[in-house]
Amino acid sequence: MNKPRATLVGFSAVLMWSLLAFLSASSGQVPPLQLASMCFAISGGIGAASWALRPGAARRALSQDWRVYALGCAGLFAYHFFYFTAIRLAPPLEVSLIAYLWPMLIIIFSALLPGEKLRLHHVLGGLLGFFGAALILSGGKGVFFSAQYAAGYGAALLCAFIWAGYSVVSRYFRRASTDVVTVFCLAASAFAALAHLALEKTIWPQGAAQWLAVVLLGLGPLGAAFYAWDYGVKHGDIQVLGAASYGAPLLSALVLVAAGLGELTWVSGLACVAITLGALWAARDLVLAQN
Secondary structure, eight states: OOHHHHHHHHHHHHHHHTTHHHHHHHTTTOOHHHHHHHHHHHHHHHHHHHGGGSTTHHHHHHSSOHHHHHHHHHHHHHHHHHHHHHHHHSOHHHHHHHHTTHHHHHHHHGGGSTTOOOOHHHHHHHHHHHHHHHHHHHTTSOOOOOGGGHHHHHHHHHHHHHHHHHHHHGGGGTTSOGGGHHHHHHHHHHHHHHHHHHHOOOOOOOHHHHHHHHHHHHHIIIIIHHHHHHHHHHHSOHHHHHHHTTHHHHHHHHHHHHTTSOOOOHHHHHHHHHHHHHHHHHTHHHHHHTO
């Protein structure tokens, strides 16, 4: 698969993450760490089951350098653990804005990768995307930071650095098969279960609709998305993926509107323009290379 196609595979993860808010809201009152454990168990379980149909897949998944497992397991679990911790300690709006620095950090960190160059249009594209994401998350209203929530802000900032670091460092292990993500998901499920038992009260989904939402989360935003992202950041244009990732909050808002849980405003339109222009500007090299 060539670089543009691998980039599209990676972008499919962004599309799936746009369903995260809607499906999470549809899953009822399941505590976040419990929900993460359940969803990662689904995605990891399906991945492991698929090994029986794909000769060599199990060997590829279980015979990697220990650093690959350390990176993936820490990346998936630590990001979600610190995000949920931040949500508990600070207002969700500010937490989301800080955590969503990760696409911009990916663009910046990618300059450290062999064969990659950070250019001005990558940075400008990322900044436009962040502006659009900030509009969507804030609803065009003011954002206020308070010292009393410093611990939560710190956890959110850790989220941004963890996911950006995981994404960029994965490039160094590009020869590692994407089958290894199955191991990451199963390990993240186990860690999340332990954290849930220590920090949360167990609440199971109620009714078929809530169980369906959990299953869909495990199949998509907390499942196939991580496999697609792994392939994209290893073989695609990581700077373009970083800028395009700002499309997730916009698409998420549009999904909520379509489901009757939100409404379109001038903020949505302006954010759409900013994020689209930012992604196209960051992807200028990739587009020109195809012409």
